[in-house]
Amino acid sequence: MDFELTQEQKMYQRAVHDFCAAEVKPFAAEVDASGELRWEAIRKMPQLGLTALQVPEEYGGAALDTVSVVLALEELGWACGSTALSIAAHNGLCCAPLVNWGSAAQKERYLPKLVSGEALGSLALTEPGAGSDLAGGVQTSAVKEGDSWIIDGSKAWITNPRYAPVIVTLVRTDKQAGTRGFSMLLVEPGTAGLTIHAPEKKMGLNGSPTQMLSFDEVRVPLDALLGAEGQGFQQTMQTLDSGRIGIGALCLGLARAAFEEGVNYARQRRAFGKAIADHQAIQWMIADAATEIDAARLMVYRAAWLKDQGRDFSKQAAMAKLMASEVAERVCRNAIQIHGSYGYSREFPVERIYRDQRLMTIGEGTSEIQRLVIARNVLREFA
Ligand SMILES: Cc1cc2nc3c(=O)[nH]c(=O)nc-3n(C[C@H](O)[C@H](O)[C@H](O)COP(=O)(O)OP(=O)(O)OC[C@H]3O[C@@H](n4cnc5c(N)ncnc54)[C@H](O)[C@@H]3O)c2cc1C
Numbered sequence: 001m002d003f004e005l006t007q008e009q010k011m012y013q014r015a016v017h018d019f020c021a022a023e024v025k026p027f028a029a030e031v032d033a034s035g036e037l038r039w040e041a042i043r044k045m046p047q048l049g050l051t052a053l054q055v056p057e058e059y060g061g062a063a064l065d066t067v068s069v070v071l072a073l074e075e076l077g078w079a080c081g082s083t084a085l086s087i088a089a090h091n092g093l094c095c096a097p098l099v100n101w102g103s104a105a106q107k108e109r110y111l112p113k114l115v116s117g118e119a120l121g122s123l124a125l126t127e128p129g130a131g132s133d134l135a136g137g138v139q140t141s142a143v144k145e146g147d148s149w150i151i152d153g154s155k156a157w158i159t160n161p162r163y164a165p166v167i168v169t170l171v172r173t174d175k176q177a178g179t180r181g182f183s184m185l186l187v188e189p190g191t192a193g194l195t196i197h198a199p200e201k202k203m204g205l206n207g208s209p210t211q212m213l214s215f216d217e218v219r220v221p222l223d224a225l226l227g228a229e230g231q232g233f234q235q236t237m238q239t240l241d242s243g244r245i246g247i248g249a250l251c252l253g254l255a256r257a258a259f260e261e262g263v264n265y266a267r268q269r270r271a272f273g274k275a276i277a278d279h280q281a282i283q284w285m286i287a288d289a290a291t292e293i294d295a296a297r298l299m300v301y302r303a304a305w306l307k308d309q310g311r312d313f314s315k316q317a318a319m320a321k322l323m324a325s326e327v328a329e330r331v332c333r334n335a336i337q338i339h340g341s342y343g344y345s346r347e348f349p350v351e352r353i354y355r356d357q358r359l360m361t362i363g364e365g366t367s368e369i370q371r372l373v374i375a376r377n378v379l380r381e382f383a
Contacts, residue, residue: 077253094121
């Protein structure tokens, strides 16, 4: 297995880095403080394919390989957690299911809007009573009535719905059929009976809107079904497998940003007659962070590479997400430690990055759920 990036991938990485350095990173604190994404930057993203990473070219997409997607999401994570999460969710959770299972008519209706840089897509799985245990807990239901589905229920913690032309929504269509009783429906904001509530007040990622949705007899046409009826749970699992690679990449970016801040600060700050970077305890933090980021990056690249090879990548994606999110937690924690009191101040970026990264061991499957996925795969291999 060869981890050397191709010339094309390196060029793309450089282009996204330069864009993020100019258009995203300098505004990250403002995005966090205002709670608003910087649309001036998002509108420019189609030039680099960032709003259409794996959308086919015929719909205006960049049709990139997964390794390139990882490179792009690491740069976005390095620049701004809020922007990176909204872009990752848009690509991995909304565009991807549409590309994978959408009919020609559904793709024509939604993909041009989604790739335009004027909107961001959304996927609604989680509910007030169901996150990790979607199969056991999802209550939102859809029943057929004439030429429509009627949806009732609620969704919680959903990224981007206020910007979405379409919300891919997981519903129960057959209460007796277990995991075969779920389907995905394409729901347009503005449909009567759908309420998109005010954004949650969160610890971090404040620019990325996270909202609750209520469905009160929401009527959508029968052809709003995404793929086949009864496939919703399998579609969810497949979407999350890929999404985990993206979150892993985003974690690399967050960790790298905090690491850079920590090293730069350590080289300047003096204590006991020398730069704190010359104290061995600080050097160990730097060495551990450099090593762990590298290890996590290799794992994220491997999962992406396996996906590009058309090979099974579920275990490796869970491992990569688990590793990268827990590395981000440690690296960001230590970057604050290196800054001393200044790290605890809103004046220094490490405070925001720490708050932003905290979601990463929770969203798109908690660390505990990643371990369940990994263990299930390992035990199957031993059986
Ligand atoms: C900022 C943000 C953005 C989000 N974006 C989206 C989105 O776009 N779409 C969407 O659908 N959802 C989204 N979510 C929801 C997120 O994916 C869920 O919160 C997450 O999956 C965890 O679910 P939960 O909060 O219900 O926790 P629970 O499932 O209630 O878990 C609580 C705790 O119990 C542990 N636990 C649960 N089951 C087990 C088990 N079997 N073994 C061991 N431990 C277990 C968990 O690991 C966790 O520590 C978002 C959340 C946030 C905060």
